[in-house]
Amino acid sequence: MSTASQTIKADIVVIGGGPAGVCAAIAAGRSGASTVLIERYGFVGGMSTAALVYPWMTFHTTAGKQVIRGLGQEIIDRLAAQGASPGHLRDTVGFVHTITPYHPEVYKILAVDMLKEAGVRLLLHSFTDAVQVTDGHIQSIQVTGKSGRFNVEGSIFIDTTGDADIAYLSGAPCLKGREEDGKTQPMTMKFRMRGVDLAKVKQYMLDHPDEFYRKTPFAELPDLPLSGVMGYFKHWKEANLPINRDQVLFFTGPNEDEVLVNTTRVQGMDGTNIEDLTEAETLGRKQVMQVADFMTKSLPGFERASISQVGAQIGVRETRRIDGVYALQVADVVEGRRFDDVIARSGYPIDIHDPSGKGVTAAWVEGDGAYDIPYRCLLPQGIRNLLTGGRCISTTHEALATTRLTPSCMATGQAAGTAAGIAIRHGLNPGDINIAELQQALRDGDAVLD
Structure with a gap:
């Protein structure tokens, strides 16, 4: 049996190179912390590229107010400058106010350029298959690739795998599917x-x-x-x-x-x-x-x-998610609730593809058309140096039907990377950082929190 012989070290280790992971790693790298991003494919983009999840929807409320900017908007602006996105267009389906087309092949390249600009070390063709935990802290992860097995050590880890792989392997409590029967939203080959x-x-x-x-x-x-x-x-x-x-x-x-x-x-x-x-x-x-x-x-x-x-792989809407410090509820979404520890907002409605039937269940956000995602949804229970971003944050099955969409994943990814950078700077666990400091850093990064 082969063993891991090489060790790579970084302050922050991000696992999963989808939109959430890209934004998390860029934010972490820009904080000045040494950052590694690990991705199983030979390219980044996650569901947006491997599974052809297109277009991105939505950065706006149903009334047209933009509630997600930050790194997501920066990526769009840079794609548009290359003629690879027209920006935000009216949704002629009518389900949301805007959708955002993009060229996936250009996005693959741009994302890597932005990661390198932020000083992020990128490890492609690398799959995490084990997590070493001591006293509620992840010490390292074991990664397998073409060059064999190796360990990656870090102070803080960010799970943006979409499937909560790192949280699950670390022993953090996770949930899957509907609370009553565990059934998940269907998959789609696009x-x-x-x-x-x-x-x-x-x-x-x-x-x-x-x-x-x-x-x-x-x-x-x-x-x-x-x-x-x-x-x-x-x-x-x-x-x-x-x-x-x-x-x-x-x-x-x-x-x-x-x-x-x-x-x-x-x-x-x-x-x-x-x-x-x-x-x-x-x-x-x-x-x-x-x-x-x-x-x-x-x-x-x-x-x-x-x-x-x-698609290179089938599109997956729902698998595991963490059972975190707080789980976003369907009422939080529909009623447009505000939270003191908000780290992202979204205007995307509840959009549940029936696990067993033909239809889609939808519910739109009331009030000003947007709801808050609290920082506590990014924090798992039991593992103190782990954050999550993207599809595997802590929600109910129903609330996942909005937070799983790409712009929301970009926003929670940016928040996770920013929080990790603050934690490294102060020598703290992510759950102990000052929320006001995190929120100001996110605002400085053009995130919408108000």
């Missing part, structure tokens, strides 16, 4: 199609509004760039595909004749079980072929379309 006549799609929507989502902004649609479509209810029902969903959903771009299709649905699988994941990947790819064939044969505007890309 894919792109080129050769789509979007002008024809838009005209069909205007001519047949009853076949599309009721909140589609039809009155404004003639003057808006088509950014997303939900509907084709009649066509979908007639096709009678063996996919437990009730409509077609796709988003346009990044190219003029291109769409990202979010319509497959794999239910009843555990995204932390390798046999379930294997089956989900296989079933998801079969569903891609079924959906693409249906779209080219049945949907106006798709007559000349063809598959141009399928």
